[in-house]
Amino acid sequence: MTRLHNFCAGPAAMPTAVLExxxxxxxxxxxxxxxxxxxxxxxxxxxxxxxxxxxxxxxxxxxxxxxxxxxxxxxxxxxxxxxxxxxxxxxxxxxxxxxxxxxxxxxxxxxxxxxxxxxxxxxxxxxxxxxxxxxxxxxxxxxxxxxxxxxxxxxxxxxxxxxxxxxxxxxxxxxxxxxxxxxxxxxxxxxxxxxxxxxxxxxxxxxxxxxxxxxxxxxxxxxxxxxxxxxxxxxxxxxxxxxxxxxxxxxxxxxxxxxxxxxxxxxxxxxHDIGGLAEMEAINRRKCEALYAAIDSSDFYANPIEPANRSIMNVPFTLADESLNATFLDEAESAGLLNLKGHRSVGGMRASLYNAVSEADVQALITFMQDFERRRG
Structure with a gap:
């Protein structure tokens, strides 16, 4: 069995250890x-x-x-x-x-x-x-x-x-x-x-x-x-x-x-596994900062929120060419990156980085985004 990368806004990913x-x-x-x-x-x-x-x-x-x-x-x-x-x-x-x-x-x-x-x-x-x-x-x-x-x-x-x-x-x-x-x-x-x-x-x-x-x-x-x-x-x-x-x-x-x-x-x-909320916060901040950095360093992706009020849990982003949205989602799913479609009211993409989403999950998303930009940008 292979566990894929789940960025769903809810019901969201749960810790593998809990499911086991x-x-x-x-x-x-x-x-x-x-x-x-x-x-x-x-x-x-x-x-x-x-x-x-x-x-x-x-x-x-x-x-x-x-x-x-x-x-x-x-x-x-x-x-x-x-x-x-x-x-x-x-x-x-x-x-x-x-x-x-x-x-x-x-x-x-x-x-x-x-x-x-x-x-x-x-x-x-x-x-x-x-x-x-x-x-x-x-x-x-x-x-x-x-x-x-x-x-x-x-x-x-x-x-x-x-x-x-x-x-x-x-x-x-x-x-x-x-x-x-x-x-x-x-x-x-x-x-x-x-x-x-x-x-x-x-x-x-x-x-x-x-x-x-x-x-x-x-x-x-x-x-x-x-x-x-x-x-x-x-x-x-x-x-x-x-x-x-x-x-x-x-x-x-x-x-x-x-x-x-x-x-x-x-x-x-x-x-017991994480060690408390201070440790959880450190992990969460590393995750979101890595994703925001990938977005901000690109002309292909954008996040609309003022930096001081960016969520550490939900990261929406848009593509410079909206006609590529469906292609992005199809290729992401084929790569094991699930539930990245933004809410119907705002469109674009959204990656939810709740506690159970690992740093490896986020890195897989960043790697895909960079590859997609290289090929489609």
């Missing part, structure tokens, strides 16, 4: 005579799997004790609705930073919940780079919250556009609003979580779909500060409320058990 471990345990988990996907989520065996996964994640991210870790279904897209539902119970206006397609989708979902009497009808855009084509993020002095801000939401890494924040936005509230701590910072980290170390204490809520750096599609991690669990709107459906998950160890109903188990294996891999 899952294969070994698929039919018989640790001598229990059945697979993890066949056992009850209420069994002591699965409860131990779940508890270890949470503990390993807490250690990787140094999550403070006053934060709850939730394992939910529905993907990050469901959290677009969960965020306003869980944080607007005390009133106020939701505030958003707009830097691309995913932040726009989060804003639209909040507006979708609006009624005439709802604060969601007046969702406030605290900063946007739409007019400049989303090639950079708003600078700190361009972020302006509403006087009654309930929270500030942003997407740390725009998967489609390849745009990432180079700073953590500060919640600067108007002088009329006291105390500042009432306005939590909420972040969609679906395509960047676990790629670098992270100061969780700077956030009120962090959420991330699993299918990038955490594991397979089907499970979503939500990290929420304790004091925010009682701010839900009264009409919040029970299975969309964070508190009910916190109160029931994320098992209010049957969770995606196998995805949870695989996420736990990924956390173990990061801790």
């Amino acid at each position: 471990r899952a294969r070994e345990e698929l039919l018989d988990y640790q001598g229990r005579g059945l697979s993890v996907m066949e056992m009850s989520h209420r069994s002591p065996t699965f409860e131990a799997i779940a508890a270890k996964a949470e503990q390993d994640l807490r250690e990787l991210l140094a999550i403070p004790d006053n934060y709850r870790v939730l394992f939910m279904q529905g993907g990050a897209t469901m959290q677009f609705a969960c965020v306003p539902l869980n944080l607007l119970g005390n009133g106020g206006t939701p505030n958003y930073l707009d830097t691309g397609i995913w932040s726009t989708k989060a804003i639209k979902e909040a507006q979708h919940l609006a009624t005439v009497d709802s604060p969601l009808a007046n969702a406030h855009i605290a900063g946007s780079t739409r007019d400049s084509g989303y090639v950079h993020v708003p600078r700190p002095d361009e972020v302006s919250l509403s006087d009654d801000a309930a929270y500030l939401h942003y997407c740390h890494n725009e998967t489609i556009g390849g745009l990432a924040y180079d700073y953590v936005p500060e919640v600067r509230v108007p002088e009329v609003r006291v105390p500042e701590a009432d306005v939590p910072l909420v972040c969609d980290m679906s395509s960047s979580i676990l790629s670098t170390p992270l100061d969780v204490s700077r956030y009120g809520v962090i959420y991330a779909g699993a299918q990038k750096n955490i594991g397979p599609a089907g499970i979503t991690v939500v990290i929420v500060r304790d004091d925010l669990l009682d701010r839900a709107m009264p009409q919040t459906p029970s299975l969309l409320g964070w508190k009910v998950y916190a109160d029931n160890d994320s098992m209010i109903n049957t969770p995606p058990t196998y995805a949870w188990y695989l996420a736990g294996l990924v956390f173990e891999w990061l801790k």
Whole structure:
């Protein structure tokens, strides 16, 4: 069997060591005579799997004790609705930073919940780079919250556009609003979580779909500060409320058990095989810097994002001659380089360099790109 070079934006590549471990345990988990996907989520065996996964994640991210870790279904897209539902119970206006397609989708979902009497009808855009084509993020002095801000939401890494924040936005509230701590910072980290170390204490809520750096599609991690669990709107459906998950160890109903188990294996891999997130960041930066250098040194390829805001996880690039796009993709696939087609909304190419994508994978892509340019440029 040959493992090819997978640059898919999600569901993304998973560590080979994790897949091999899952294969070994698929039919018989640790001598229990059945697979993890066949056992009850209420069994002591699965409860131990779940508890270890949470503990390993807490250690990787140094999550403070006053934060709850939730394992939910529905993907990050469901959290677009969960965020306003869980944080607007005390009133106020939701505030958003707009830097691309995913932040726009989060804003639209909040507006979708609006009624005439709802604060969601007046969702406030605290900063946007739409007019400049989303090639950079708003600078700190361009972020302006509403006087009654309930929270500030942003997407740390725009998967489609390849745009990432180079700073953590500060919640600067108007002088009329006291105390500042009432306005939590909420972040969609679906395509960047676990790629670098992270100061969780700077956030009120962090959420991330699993299918990038955490594991397979089907499970979503939500990290929420304790004091925010009682701010839900009264009409919040029970299975969309964070508190009910916190109160029931994320098992209010049957969770995606196998995805949870695989996420736990990924956390173990990061801790023991990689050595933690500082080591993972060093690898990730070597990968993206090599690819960006290959793009920047060429007149045949181009990346549209301002260097300070280039993503280390998702690298979009275009060809000088767009008529060669289909040929590039066909030849890349023949060379074992998969899933390089850019999102339909932006076109071009995109290489997603998540944690499980190796430096050898990236070098294979660079070698192909240079050869393609030599032959077709």
